[in-house]
Amino acid sequence: xELIFIPIxxxxxxxxxxxxxxxxxxxxSIISGVFLLYFFMHFNPDAGVQWQWNKPWFSSAIHFHSxxxxxxxxxLILTNVLCPLILLSAFHKKEDNALLFALIVxxxxxxxxVFVARDGLMFYIFWELALIPVYFIAGLWxxxxxxxxxxxxxxxxxxxxxxxxxxxIYLFSKTPDSSSFSYETLVAVQLNxxxxxxxxxxxxxxxxxxxxxxxxxxxxxxxxxxAPAVGSMLLSGIMLKMGLYGLLRWFMPLVPESLPTxxxxxxxxxxxxILYAALIAIRQNDMKRIVAYSSxxxxxxxxxxxxxxxxxxxxxxxxxxxxHGVNAVGLFLAIDIIERRNQTRFLHALGGMAxxxxxxxxxxxxxxxxxxxxxxxNGFPGELLLLKTVFSYHRVWGVMAGITIILCAVxxxxxxxxxxxxxxxxxxFNPLAWHExxxxxxxxxxxxxxGLFPQLIMDISAPAVxxxxxxxxxxxxxxx
Amino acid sequence: MTSLLILFLGAIVVLYYGxxxxxxxxxxxxxxxxxAALSSLVYDLLTVKTRNVLGWLxxxxxxxxxxxxxxxxxxxxxxxxxxLLVLGLFSRNNHIGADLLGLMLFSVCGGxxxxxxxxxxxxxxxxxxxxxxxxxxxxxxKSDLASNESAxxxxxxxxxxxxxxxxxxxxxxxxxxxxxxxxxxxxxxxITHLGIKSNLIFSGIILLMAGMxxxxxxxxxxxxxxxxxxxxxxxxTVFMATVVKIAAFxxxxxxxxxxxxxxxxxxxxxxxxSAGATILFGNIAAIRQSSFKRMLAYSSVAHAGYMxxxxxxxxxxxxxxxxxxxxxxxxxAVSVFYLLDRTSxxxxxxxxxxxxxxxxxxxxxxxxxxxSMFSMAxxxxxxxFAGKYGLxxxxxxxxxxxxxxxxxxxxxxIAYYFRVFKHAFFSEDGSMTALKIGVMEWIFLALSLTITxxxxxxxxxxxxxx
Numbered sequence: 001x002e003l004i005f006i007p008i009x010x011x012x013x014x015x016x017x018x019x020x021x022x023x024x025x026x027x028x029s030i031i032s033g034v035f036l037l038y039f040f041m042h043f044n045p046d047a048g049v050q051w052q053w054n055k056p057w058f059s060s061a062i063h064f065h066s067x068x069x070x071x072x073x074x075x076l077i078l079t080n081v082l083c084p085l086i087l088l089s090a091f092h093k094k095e096d097n098a099l100l101f102a103l104i105v106x107x108x109x110x111x112x113x114v115f116v117a118r119d120g121l122m123f124y125i126f127w128e129l130a131l132i133p134v135y136f137i138a139g140l141w142x143x144x145x146x147x148x149x150x151x152x153x154x155x156x157x158x159x160x161x162x163x164x165x166x167x168x169i170y171l172f173s174k175t176p177d178s179s180s181f182s183y184e185t186l187v188a189v190q191l192n193x194x195x196x197x198x199x200x201x202x203x204x205x206x207x208x209x210x211x212x213x214x215x216x217x218x219x220x221x222x223x224x225x226x227a228p229a230v231g232s233m234l235l236s237g238i239m240l241k242m243g244l245y246g247l248l249r250w251f252m253p254l255v256p257e258s259l260p261t262x263x264x265x266x267x268x269x270x271x272x273x274i275l276y277a278a279l280i281a282i283r284q285n286d287m288k289r290i291v292a293y294s295s296x297x298x299x300x301x302x303x304x305x306x307x308x309x310x311x312x313x314x315x316x317x318x319x320x321x322x323x324h325g326v327n328a329v330g331l332f333l334a335i336d337i338i339e340r341r342n343q344t345r346f347l348h349a350l351g352g353m354a355x356x357x358x359x360x361x362x363x364x365x366x367x368x369x370x371x372x373x374x375x376x377x378n379g380f381p382g383e384l385l386l387l388k389t390v391f392s393y394h395r396v397w398g399v400m401a402g403i404t405i406i407l408c409a410v411x412x413x414x415x416x417x418x419x420x421x422x423x424x425x426x427x428x429f430n431p432l433a434w435h436e437x438x439x440x441x442x443x444x445x446x447x448x449x450x451g452l453f454p455q456l457i458m459d460i461s462a463p464a465v466x467x468x469x470x471x472x473x474x475x476x477x478x479x480x
Numbered sequence: 481m482t483s484l485l486i487l488f489l490g491a492i493v494v495l496y497y498g499x500x501x502x503x504x505x506x507x508x509x510x511x512x513x514x515x516a517a518l519s520s521l522v523y524d525l526l527t528v529k530t531r532n533v534l535g536w537l538x539x540x541x542x543x544x545x546x547x548x549x550x551x552x553x554x555x556x557x558x559x560x561x562x563x564l565l566v567l568g569l570f571s572r573n574n575h576i577g578a579d580l581l582g583l584m585l586f587s588v589c590g591g592x593x594x595x596x597x598x599x600x601x602x603x604x605x606x607x608x609x610x611x612x613x614x615x616x617x618x619x620x621x622k623s624d625l626a627s628n629e630s631a632x633x634x635x636x637x638x639x640x641x642x643x644x645x646x647x648x649x650x651x652x653x654x655x656x657x658x659x660x661x662x663x664x665x666x667x668x669x670x671i672t673h674l675g676i677k678s679n680l681i682f683s684g685i686i687l688l689m690a691g692m693x694x695x696x697x698x699x700x701x702x703x704x705x706x707x708x709x710x711x712x713x714x715x716x717t718v719f720m721a722t723v724v725k726i727a728a729f730x731x732x733x734x735x736x737x738x739x740x741x742x743x744x745x746x747x748x749x750x751x752x753x754s755a756g757a758t759i760l761f762g763n764i765a766a767i768r769q770s771s772f773k774r775m776l777a778y779s780s781v782a783h784a785g786y787m788x789x790x791x792x793x794x795x796x797x798x799x800x801x802x803x804x805x806x807x808x809x810x811x812x813a814v815s816v817f818y819l820l821d822r823t824s825x826x827x828x829x830x831x832x833x834x835x836x837x838x839x840x841x842x843x844x845x846x847x848x849x850x851x852s853m854f855s856m857a858x859x860x861x862x863x864x865f866a867g868k869y870g871l872x873x874x875x876x877x878x879x880x881x882x883x884x885x886x887x888x889x890x891x892x893x894i895a896y897y898f899r900v901f902k903h904a905f906f907s908e909d910g911s912m913t914a915l916k917i918g919v920m921e922w923i924f925l926a927l928s929l930t931i932t933x934x935x936x937x938x939x940x941x942x943x944x945x946x
Contacts, residue, residue: 015843129860132859155894162891163887
């Protein structure tokens, strides 16, 4: 509740305040984080959904129903830790950018709304709302053919969302007396296989576009590349997780009947996506594009791992959602820092920056290693669990997915090597500003800390995941 | 009833008053009239439950040709509110004379008749009373060729459609023996119970439907609307897009749900096909428009298609969905047309380029443009979403395929609604001359913005008065 409204109110105030905008936004963002910290301190992972807030909203059927369980908690932590860092990363933009900060913090509110929603239509509403700030961020501060790119992005995701809306309304019409959109009632709806297929397809389309899974990724590379750094961070760091979260929280429990039908496709598309994106990433010259494709590659694995619907896979997926969020934001931040100093982010024009700034070289290296899933960084444990899941699902898929680690190392280290090492090609690197220090060290701390103690995150979500899987297996007895 | 009398007699007063008095005063009188009518309607709405809906007017109106029930009063309120918004935003800068004001008032009276008729004769009178002033209003920019053209076009098409409608009335009379809505309803339900298929009634229904589809500009009778909308002066266009549409839908809803609701299986599929085609046609045609005004005209065709879904839905769900959608569409369309009117200045060039640089010009106007466009596109937290949600959820059990068409249409609509953002915010050349907007206009803009956001964030506010 507080997590939704504080950032949104801060956004509205910030939008009209001009040069104070960035401080107000940061304040709103941090207050929301403090509330989350309070919730976290009093959070009992075993107690199911907590801090529920349930009031009739649109009508008696559609409630404003928020609540936090273990899975939500992980993603809320991700959102509320990253958003202040993203705000900080943009702090150098002082003039004429009041709106940018407002949009970022508004986005935080909408994302929190997505992750706490316990009502189908409320989920949809925040799902759409989260789209709007990022549309304007990418459109107003983007580069290249930004209007076309952002429009394509919006239409892609909007079509997916509408399909989801249709599925949700259909499920709603099947609840007793069409009485409620609440999560529990929607989960309890029984569908025949034909209905389940179409409802499942609608939901899956929305999530597959957002994740994005392989054939629906058309919007992604261009949007990531042409959006400003903060836009790319929000998109890859947090927004992708909306899709994965939706897959886990809404698609799988709502229509488990259709899961056996779709599972091979999600796993297959995810793993083909891994290879496809990794191979493309190796050939890229634009650093942002490399990260965009690497993102595509990583989320493919997460989607595949979650879709198998086993405890290891889901837990690994949640852990990896968190890690990938941190890593992707770190990568885009590092690229933004480089680009701001050199006015270019193309590998052929860069080089030798490690000698100019030791600190940055170390930060960047840690982030790159995190993204490559080296042991003792946060990328490793999640990826291990996911690979294990996929391997036990099918050996061939497992081996193919395993190649991703090698390919990932290739393109990530290539990026690092070409940009930071070697001879300087006239690149300059001014010392890091204070807000860059804070943002970078925050991210590096997260990478190392959760590399050493991944269990902390898994403990938060474990009971909720167990419950969810029981829900999927028991209510319809389809699985196993 | 009181409100209708207030407006009708007031319109005559305004006309006489305008002969030699200044424009400002007749405008003031109109505003007062509208407020009086509005308060009388609100009074009616609040008391409609406690007294007999036929009430005292049974004594005055012969044969109950009008019935004021909750639905018709609610539609009338929206109608008057819409007119108030149009008048507030489009009168100060456009030198509106007493003659035009009088015509618009008569037209609104016609709309109220259409919302509350209980006899086809009264519906016909309402349609005529609504339309005839419109033919004049469409041509009210006397020196402009396009305006004249649209008036002639509208008049010829309108005359034909009215004739078709009358033919439908005659057939229905032949089939059921009555023009009373109630008797028609009784007769048709008896016929369905007996399992008789009456071709006379069936063709009557189809002809009536054609007449009504013309009024709301739905496929296949939509072809007049882009030209007429484009050619008419902005004030008339927005009047047609909001007030006329509300009245036509109120009549359509009452005729087909209260009169012919029992034979829905006779006309349901036809209407559903028409709705689907309207949605697709309106949306697809709107993409390619280079003129913002024409785009809005096609989009209003598409909106009519969405609203047709309400007539196909179950009566109560359909009514609320339709009401919310009409409010949403009106409040956003009025603001958008106003922005178009102001940005295009004196010339009649309504291309998207007019909006270049609006983002740098004013934050509030940008906000209004964004919210209105979002509302039209059906993005959550705006009234448009509440309306679309209501329509979609009321149609899903009876016509799922229509829902999917509507969703595809909504997805397409993003392409053209968001195009204006490219010009307003993303384009580099911001060479817009500063707009001077009066206090009254700000108030009305704020009012429509508030309605859009309030209904969007909390649609239950509409159903509170239930």
